[in-house]
Amino acid sequence: MKILYDALKDYADSDYYGFHMPGHKRNGNVTGAALPYEIDITEIEGFDDLHHADGILRQAQERAAKVFHAEESCFLVNGSTAGILSAILGCTKQGDRILMARNCHKSVYHAVQMNDLEPIYLYPAFYKEQELNGAVEPEEVQKILAQDAAGTETANIRAVIITSPTYDGIVSDIEEIAQVVHAYRIPLIVDEAHGAHFGFHPYFPENANTKGADVVIHSVHKTLPSLTQTALIHMNGVYADREGIKKYLRMIQTSSPSYILMSGMDACIGLLASDKKVQMFENYVRLLVKTRRQLSQLKHLHFMDLANHDFSKLLISVKGTQYTGRQLYFRLLDEFHLQMEMAAGSYVLAMTSSADTEEGFTRLVESLLQIDKELDMGYRIPCCKQQANCMEEVEFGLPRLERVYSCGEIERLVHEAFITRSVGSSHNATEFDKRIGSVQILSLPWGQCAGLISMEYVYLYPPGIPLIVPGEKISEEVVRLIKEYKKMGFQIEGIKQDGYIEGTFGRKKG
Numbered sequence: 029m030k031i032l033y034d035a036l037k038d039y040a041d042s043d044y045y046g047f048h049m050p051g052h053k054r055n056g057n058v059t060g061a062a063l064p065y066e067i068d069i070t071e072i073e074g075f076d077d078l079h080h081a082d083g084i085l086r087q088a089q090e091r092a093a094k095v096f097h098a099e100e101s102c103f104l105v106n107g108s109t110a111g112i113l114s115a116i117l118g119c120t121k122q123g124d125r126i127l128m129a130r131n132c133h134k135s136v137y138h139a140v141q142m143n144d145l146e147p148i149y150l151y152p153a154f155y156k157e158q159e160l161n162g163a164v165e166p167e168e169v170q171k172i173l174a175q176d177a178a179g180t181e182t183a184n185i186r187a188v189i190i191t192s193p194t195y196d197g198i199v200s201d202i203e204e205i206a207q208v209v210h211a212y213r214i215p216l217i218v219d220e221a222h223g224a225h226f227g228f229h230p231y232f233p234e235n236a237n238t239k240g241a242d243v244v245i246h247s248v249h250k251t252l253p254s255l256t257q258t259a260l261i262h263m264n265g266v267y268a269d270r271e272g273i274k275k276y277l278r279m280i281q282t283s284s285p286s287y288i289l290m291s292g293m294d295a296c297i298g299l300l301a302s303d304k305k306v307q308m309f310e311n312y313v314r315l316l317v318k319t320r321r322q323l324s325q326l327k328h329l330h331f332m333d334l335a336n337h338d339f340s341k342l343l344i345s346v347k348g349t350q351y352t353g354r355q356l357y358f359r360l361l362d363e364f365h366l367q368m369e370m371a372a373g374s375y376v377l378a379m380t381s382s383a384d385t386e387e388g389f390t391r392l393v394e395s396l397l398q399i400d401k402e403l404d405m406g407y408r409i410p411c412c413k414q415q416a417n418c419m420e421e422v423e424f425g426l427p428r429l430e431r432v433y434s435c436g437e438i439e440r441l442v443h444e445a446f447i448t449r450s451v452g453s454s455h456n457a458t459e460f461d462k463r464i465g466s467v468q469i470l471s472l473p474w475g476q477c478a479g480l481i482s483m484e485y486v487y488l489y490p491p492g493i494p495l496i497v498p499g500e501k502i503s504e505e506v507v508r509l510i511k512e513y514k515k516m517g518f519q520i521e522g523i524k525q526d527g528y529i530e531g532t533f534g535r536k537k538g
Contacts (some may be wrong), residue, residue: 033086033291033295034283035084036287036291037261040054048070048288076146078285085103088103088293089101093355098264102260102263104259106282110380114243114280115270116139117273118190118274119186119243119268119534120143124187126147127169127176128188132190134493146438148172159347159372160198166204166205169208171466174184188213193222197334197340200264202216202218203240210240214267217245219245221246222258223249223338225252231313237262237264241264242268248293249424251340260293263474288320320333329344329345330344334403342379352517354371365397373512411476427505432501442483468533470530473527475511477507481502482498486520486522488518
């Protein structure tokens with residue numbers, strides 16, 4: 029079966045001349061940039077239409093479903109975000125309740141906001157020693173669903189969504205969670221964006237399609253050799269509204285999907301369907317096993333070897349050293365030219381894939397061993413004003429905040445307010461002169477916003493998990509956490525003005 033890339037290459041080598049989009053006309057000489065203009069086309073004769081696929085793209089998606097053990101798969105050219113939004117919007121109606129892990133990606137929260145859903149939070153375990161979020165426990169899912177079922181019928185939860193593996197690689201028991209969820213005849217949606225490589229070697233877990241999940245989202249670009257922005261959404265079973273999901277895919281995804289992205293994805297899937305896959309993953313696992321063994325020799329830095337973990341993720345803890353995660357991140361970047369995926373409060377994350385080389389793994393090991401040896405010799409890192417190493421005793425877990433307003437209520441207040449910010453040169457202005465009925469809209473410095481009901485998201489990116497969600501009451505604990513992240517040099521995102529959070533103290537009685 030011909031893959032999409034081969035068909036595009038044949039077309040590029042033919043004498044067909046295009047009086048159609050795109051405007052570069054497959055002529056790379058116009059800009060001089062070395063980009064694959066020759067295979068960048070639109071929906072012309074013989075190349076199908078992603079939104080109504082019945083030809084080469086339909087065959088490509090069917091091949092993806094077979095490779096990933098799904099009943100039905102669709103290409104995503106707007107990343108996993110498009111899949112997550114479509115899955116949630118397609119499986120719920122406006123005002124429904126949804127059970128969601130609190131460590132979900134911000135796109136899940138955006139879907140909640142778009143459909144004015146009532147979120148019920150699942151809090152994963154928190155590994156205090158490692159300072160990272162753990163797995164979602166099936167018993168907790170059962171407990172919440174049972175409590176919900178005992179309430180009024182109109183208030184029942186209509187879908188469950190969790191993230192597994194997490195950004196850090198923690199894997200939940202999808203099979204058991206699926207059994208719990210299906211007992212209530214609702215769909216389980218799994219954001220498995222970071223687990224697209226699952227199931228291709230016994231060293232890794234099987235993917236969620238084989239574990240009973242109804243909807244699974246994979247970012248093939250994250251851990252497989254595919255182009256950035258390429259992803260897949262898979263649908264299984266009878267509980268997910270497949271037509272509803274596909275309806276939203278047509279709304280949310282571009283009507284002009286990139287054939288370069290789709291051909292890159294199809295080429296990746298073709299590789300996974302071929303015999304070459306076996307040797308590729310054997311070599312990858314061999315390098316991972318060797319690297320993890322070498323990193324376990326660290327004395328001061330600590331290689332985190334966790335249970336229920338995706339072994340492709342390499343986590344290096346700085347706890348007990350003079351480093352913060354961010355300082356180690358920049359040391360590896362600036363001195364050793366190693367770009368880590370993410371820095372957290374007390375660790376760094378190195379993401380690997382089957383495309384990594386032995387040289388790359390060796391450089392990582394040698395660099396970390398050198399830093400570790402310096403620490404053994406009492407080496408002191410230089411003071412860096414942007415990355416303070418004086419850390420407070422704060423817990424870097426997910427804050428448990430009281431929800432006062434729904435996202436929909438907050439959104440209506442913001443629309444009604446039509447706020448225009450006016451901050452003088454002194455930056456002392458802390459309030460908007462705007463009141464909606466008995467509700468006053470404020471913009472307060474972080475140090476003064478405890479008790480404020482937030483109208484904004486507050487998160488670090490990566491990983492894009494909100495610390496504060498609109499409608500939640502801000503606590504002293506989360507304020508301390510935000511200030512500590514800022515002191516360590518992290519960029520706080522989601523807010524309109526650095527150092528301030530917009531919100532209200534609620535409606536005054538009387």
